[in-house]
Structure formats: C-alpha cells, structure tokens
Amino acid sequence: MFILILILILIGTSMFCVIIGGNKNKSEKELMMEDQEQVNFLRDYKNKKYKNTK
Numbered sequence: 001m002f003i004l005i006l007i008l009i010l011i012g013t014s015m016f017c018v019i020i021g022g023n024k025n026k027s028e029k030e031l032m033m034e035d036q037e038q039v040n041f042l043r044d045y046k047n048k049k050y051k052n053t054k
Helices: 002-024 027-051
Strands: none
Touching: none
8 A cells, every 4th residue: 555655656746847847948939829828718718608698
C-alpha cells in the first residue's frame, strides 16, 4: 500500500513539473495568442449563453 501511494505521488509530482515547465518557456507571441484565444472563447460562450436564454 505504501509503495502504491509513493508511486502515485511521484507520478503526480512529475506531471506537475511538466505542466509548470511548459508554461514558463512560452514566448511573448505565444502568450498573446493564448490570451486572444481565451478572449474569443469567452465571447463565443457569452453569445451562446445569451442565445439560449431567449
């Protein structure tokens, strides 16, 4: 049981490091593109939500 918990913690820590490392190495252009994608998604979501309430 202890070995299973230890393995799961190691896997979780490894995944966390990969995710954090991927975000740290983004260029300014990639960050701007990601921000624009988020804005577009939120705008589309708001429009769809508004259409469904009519």
